Amino acid sequence: MFMSNTTRILLFIAAIIAILASTVVFAPSVQANPPVQRQLNWDSPQTQALWDRACGDCHTNTTRWPWYSKLPVVSKIIVDHVVEGRKELNLSVATRKSASNIANEIEKQIKKNEMPPNNYLWLHPEAKLTDVEKQALIDGMKMTLQKSP
């Protein structure tokens, strides 16, 4: 096959651009768990279990990163989501918000079925709470936050 020098150079440049672009697009994002700076005084193991099951992955620094969170592209979506969730509410770090304020926000999100987010539930069916479990989590978080420094 005959290629002119110009074609060769263009192909070479295109290849370099493709390689550079793919390293940006396909590089997995870092799944970091920053240090836990605040320990909660759980009112019961049940509250803790419900919280861990339905909320902890995005609102603490003890995220359980699934295997697919290490896949290219997917990793960016998941990491962004966790970073966003932690920014709104992170029980692993100190906050200036009052316990009742946080507990009310949690109650609102659970009652409106806004949390856990739907796209999380598709991949984590175990995070789905029954009505009884929702109420138990709401009440338990109220007491837990109230007695946590």
Ligand code: HEC
């Ligand atoms: C898959 C990650 C994920 C899970 C699991 C999750 N959240 Fe969230 N949460 C987010 C993100 C992202 C935001 C910020 C964007 C938004 O409000 O949708 C958020 C926001 C919040 C807020 C602040 C809302 C506001 O607008 O002030 C509260 C409160 C909250 N979540 C509570 C919970 C509770 C309670 C659970 C468990 C029942 C839970 N979340 C589970 C990702 C998550």
